[in-house]
Amino acid sequence: MIYPPEPFYVLDDITPRNDISLGRYNINMGIKTDFAMKFLDTELTDFAYNKLEELRNITLKSVGLINSKDHRYVFVKNKQDKTSWLLGYCHVEGNACDLGIEGGELDSIINKNYTCNLIEYSSHNVDSMQQSFALLSIWLIWANYACTNCIKLTE
Numbered sequence: 008m009i010y011p012p013e014p015f016y017v018l019d020d021i022t023p024r025n026d027i028s029l030g031r032y033n034i035n036m037g038i039k040t041d042f043a044m045k046f047l048d049t050e051l052t053d054f055a056y057n058k059l060e061e062l063r064n065i066t067l068k069s070v071g072l073i074n075s076k077d078h079r080y081v082f083v084k085n086k087q088d089k090t091s092w093l094l095g096y097c098h099v100e101g102n103a104c105d106l107g108i109e110g111g112e113l114d115s116i117i118n119k120n121y122t123c124n125l126i127e128y129s130s131h132n133v134d135s136m137q138q139s140f141a142l143l144s145i146w147l148i149w150a151n152y153a154c155t156n157c158i159k160l161t162e
Contacts, residue, residue, distance in 0.1 A: 015042040034130040046092040049157040
């Protein structure tokens with residue numbers, strides 16, 4: 008097994024909500040800012056993007072969610088206008104069901120004036136445990152794949 012030099016993400020929450028106006032389930036993930044900045048500075052190749060999409064599709068099919076071209080990973084473009092490894096958001100079948108970085112935070116990350124130690128990914132409109140599991144799974148696929156491609160790893 009290959010490990011990053013230090014833990015770089017957290018699963019903060021995956022619970023049912025009391026207020027269902029934002030969806031029935033809540034997922035909050037976070038990655039360390041220094042890792043996110045390395046992801047932002049590293050260009051995502053077409054080969055890697057296609058591999059991530061392949062893994063995402065397999066995951067969605069395994070939980071019974073329809074594979075749709077409208078539901079893809081959405082990556083952040085860096086200052087050089089290149090698609091980076093930093094995930095802006097991912098979404099699955101549903102009514103705007105996604106897990107992503109809030110817009111204001113994303114702007115400060117791109118401009119490299121983000122001051123918090125952790126970048127938060129928040130869920131929106133997650134109405135089923137199936138959607139929760141799918142979002143968590145595809146986010147983890149991205150996070151681990153990004154780490155292995157952007158960070159020096161140890162065995």
